Amino acid sequence: QDELExxxxxxxxxxxTEFILEGFPExxxxxxxxxxxxxxLMYLTTVMGNATIIFLVCVDHYLQTPMYFFISNLAFLEIWxxxxxxxxxxxxxxxxxxTLSLSSCFAQNYFxxxxxxxxxxxxxxxxxxxxxxxxxxxxxxxxxxPQLCVRLVVAAWILSFALLSYRLLFLSKLSFCGSKIPHxxxxxxxxxxxxxxxxxLLWKIDSVFISCVVLGSLCLTLAFxxxxxxxxLHLPAASGRKKALTTCSSHLITLSIAYGSxxxxxxxxxxxxxxSTNKSVALLNTVLYPFLNPFIYSLRNKPVIxxxxxxxxxARTKL
Numbered sequence: 287q288d289e290l291e292x293x294x295x296x297x298x299x300x301x302x303t304e305f306i307l308e309g310f311p312e313x314x315x316x317x318x319x320x321x322x323x324x325x326x327l328m329y330l331t332t333v334m335g336n337a338t339i340i341f342l343v344c345v346d347h348y349l350q351t352p353m354y355f356f357i358s359n360l361a362f363l364e365i366w367x368x369x370x371x372x373x374x375x376x377x378x379x380x381x382x383x384x385t386l387s388l389s390s391c392f393a394q395n396y397f398x399x400x401x402x403x404x405x406x407x408x409x410x411x412x413x414x415x416x417x418x419x420x421x422x423x424x425x426x427x428x429x430x431x432p433q434l435c436v437r438l439v440v441a442a443w444i445l446s447f448a449l450l451s452y453r454l455l456f457l458s459k460l461s462f463c464g465s466k467i468p469h470x471x472x473x474x475x476x477x478x479x480x481x482x483x484x485x486x487l488l489w490k491i492d493s494v495f496i497s498c499v500v501l502g503s504l505c506l507t508l509a510f511x512x513x514x515x516x517x518x519l520h521l522p523a524a525s526g527r528k529k530a531l532t533t534c535s536s537h538l539i540t541l542s543i544a545y546g547s548x549x550x551x552x553x554x555x556x557x558x559x560x561x562s563t564n565k566s567v568a569l570l571n572t573v574l575y576p577f578l579n580p581f582i583y584s585l586r587n588k589p590v591i592x593x594x595x596x597x598x599x600x601a602r603t604k605l
Contacts, residue, residue, distance in 0.1 A: 302462040305391050305480075307384045309375070309470045310565070322379035328577045329372045335580030336361035338594065346593040352430040353419065354590075356412045357583050359439050363408065367401045368576040370394055371471040378470065391472040392457045398471065398572075399496075400450040402548070406503040407442035409541065413510035421517040449495070456488045468561045471572070474552070475564060496552045504545050511538065540575060540582045547571040 313321065343349045343358040371394065378384045386394070419426050463482040474492060478485040511534060518534070547570045550563075584590045 302465045302480075303388060304465065305386045305388070305462075305472070306466045307374070307378055307386055307470055307472075308466055308468045309378050309384060318379045322376050325372065325376050325379065325573065328573055329368060329376065332368050332372075332577045332580070333365050335585060336365050336576075339580055339584045339590070342590060342593045342597065345597065348589060349593055352415050352432075352435045353412075354584075355435050356408065356415055356439070360405070360408050360412065360583065361580065363401055363405055364576040364579050366397070367405065368572060370397045370401065371572045375470045386472065388462075391467075391477070392454060395457065395472040395474070395477065396450060396453050398473075399453065400447045402571075403446035403450060403499050404442050405544070406499055407446060408439070409544075410503045410506045410510075411438045411442065413507045413514075417510040417513055420514050452491065456491075459483070460485065469565055469568070471568070473564065473568060476561060493553070496548075500545065500548045500553060504549075507541065536582050536586075540578050543570055543575045543578070547575070 310318065310321070339361040340358045343354045374386070374394070415430060418429050422429070460481045460483045462480045464480040467476045467480065469476045478489065514534060547567045550567050551571070
């Protein structure tokens with residue numbers, strides 16, 4: 287195992303310059319190898335599934351609608367979100383290389399929360415799009431214009447990354463008395479507990495900000511879906527009601543994983559959440575949720591399947 291690098295501070299104190307991610311030391315080495323293979327398979331499926339969605343939306347004219355524009359942006363986000371933690375976790379389990387520099391740790395923490403915030407904003411935008419499409423179909427084209435769609439997506443990305451920039455400033459000022467992080471990535475709770483500095487202000491800012499983002503977006507998303515359900519129940523055709531309710535229920539399953547895991551991890555005091563629970567729930571958020579998204583939102587839809595079939599047919603004819 288790699289040795290930690292240390293440097294001497296101005297007051298003859300030992301300053302940590304690298305962290306050790308402990309991951310899942312309770313697992314048998316053979317189980318860790320098996321877990322790494324499962325993780326690799328899920329990661330590759332996640333990346334390929336989301337990349338396929340982005341490709342199809344770009345090349346197929348029938349998929350160039352607001353709904354698939356938002357889905358392709360979510361797919362792009364999921365690739366980077368799961369990569370921010372999944373690649374390091376696979377390397378750690380398969381090769382035992384579990385050290386991470388301070389700058390890499392801080393960057394991972396920042397991108398994880400910034401992309402998570404972006405995702406919640408995109409989910410609100412997507413639920414609004416579905417609400418307009420189902421409840422106000424005659425006004426859909428007038429409301430969801432391409433300019434508005436682009437502005438909503440750009441606003442979600444810029445706002446999230448700009449608002450979360452305070453994290454880098456606070457993290458860079460922290461000093462650490464320990465180097466072993468009992469987690470598989472640089473999450474808040476295990477990272478802050480290693481700090482010798484006073485992290486109470488950062489805890490308070492994080493708690494307020496994350497709670498506002500998670501709970502606020504959850505309320506808006508649920509409000510739109512409740513309106514959708516009421517509209518669907520008034521549809522004259524039973525087949526249309528069944529199809530719409532099935533779609534909504536599958537969306538709500540994935541939303542429950544995303545919101546449930548974040549509420550369990552970040553809207554409660556750190557003392558309440560044990561580190562073992564933190565790691566288990568974080569796996570749902572960083573691995574399972576991105577893995578399910580392509581199948582729930584796109585790859586089960588007939589237009590996407592048709593576009594995929596046409597792309598495969600065109601590729602075969604060129605060969």
